[in-house]
Amino acid sequence: MSVTDTARPRSSEVSILIRFISQLRRVPFSVAFAIGWLAAMVFVAFCADMIRPYGITAMDLRSRLSQPGNPAHLLGTDELGRDVLSRLLRSIRVSLAIAFGATIISAVFGTALGFAAAKFRGAVEHLVLVLADFQAALPFLIMSLAVLAFFGSSMPLLIGLMGFYGWERYARIARGLAISASAQGYAAAVVQLGARPARVYINHILPNVASTLIVSMTLTFPEIILMESGLSFLGLGVQPPETSLGNMVGFGREYLTRAPWIMLAPAFVIMMTTLAISLVGDWLRDKLDPTLR
Template sequence: MRWITRGARFVWHHKLVSCSMAFLVVLAFAAVFRDAVTPYDPYSTDVSLRNLPPLSDGTGWLPHVLGTDPLGRDLLSVLVEGARVSLVVGLLSVLVSGTFGVVLGLAAGYFRGRTDDVVMRLVDLQMSVPSLLIALLVLYVLGPSLTNVVFVLAITRWMVYARVTRGLMLSMREELFVEAARSLGASHLRIIVRHMIPNIMAPIMVLATLEMAVMLLTEASLSFLGLGIQPPQSSWGLMLAQGREYLTTAWWLVTFPGLAILLTTLSINIIATWMRARSTESPRESGAVVEPPARAPLVAQQA
């Protein structure tokens, strides 16, 4: 029963964070179990049902809650399918770019010297060019596809992880516990894996959470420009691009994908802000029980 009490207390004191977590859980559940959640096949077209408004009668067991698109597809089903694609692109991009950037940051911050110079010059070189411009050039050469979008997003954001990880390693490599492990003959790999990585995971996780929102927005922008996800696949940015031609006659085609992007990125940012606050606050501020220091027994002085 204690975990139920703690959960209720958390929901009560962090209402905004709880709502954001609930929204993301529902979104992830719908994306994973799309076939059981969506009332229609997102790839089934019927031009006789094109651009129906929300709550229109449908041919299945539910009405078209969000209406239909220009191809006669149920917009709710297409929106859930777009969530699946967008979340997969975001997660894979964060995983690839985070792994590559953290490894380079670890090497640069721990070994310093020539390794640090090479890594930081690569970071400076890439950060001098706008990331969106690099993405557009690479996708123009390789062609738009889901795999290429993940690759482009990864190579344009790895330097963020590298810079943060390098700074954390530079401040931690002089700590006493690292010096003690080094004096005991521990290898570089053991010091990094066992002693240093666990101490930098909290800020890295916060950064990865923020980068997830950046990846979703970047993928939506690329798909909107026609260089991201391509039909018959669906994504929220592609839905915005397809619906902008009907902005005055079918407002729901751009409203619901836009709200999905807004609410998802906002929820991720709220959770990342809460994670950052939790990682920097003191135990007393976080609600942990802090034991008072033991008092030394008073010794009565002999007269």
């Protein structure tokens, strides 16, 4: 291999790196900060049990209601002497797991119904639209309170229940985009070549509507986080000894005047995470919208 041959791969790698850096410079500072915050939250969610200094149920009654700044407890302790930082790290994992699982369920369920309505039309389409209208008109928080009060609260039930939140948005979007895509030539051409309807929708129509559905997921994700936090705040979400962000806020409200750090730490994480997802969602919507290019 000659010197010129070895120089070419290096120059191509440098050009790719320069192109990547130039693209990063085009990202607004607020969006870059939001992406960094979300990356930190994902890291915490995966490594919470490895980086938290104490167990979430470990109590130190001699240090109860300790103020933040203590070297042993950086974010202070709660009314039972439990480390707030350790519980916060664990709560981020639980809340993000619930929100991510529920968002995936809602997107898959709603998109499947939307595609079914676009494919079969007629009675199936009418039924899907009626169910979507009923879901949109039903106060989801009240329904969730009734279901959890009757069946009890558990992690699988909570994720499944949250998965029914917002599915009607995906159904309407998928139905409209699928009908529009079917009216174009490429879908009809694939059908004439002998492709099955399931293959047409999954391999050809879904990739063309995925950008819009992804943006919708970024809008639903923070709403599910807030919904789970509200249910946990009311005592019907994640149950002790497990903890979540809303659970911490709910227990900390009784000590708001004496120990506000118990409530303010998880509330700040909820606010920043929902804000970051909203900023990234708006940025993706502008980037993926062909009419704005």
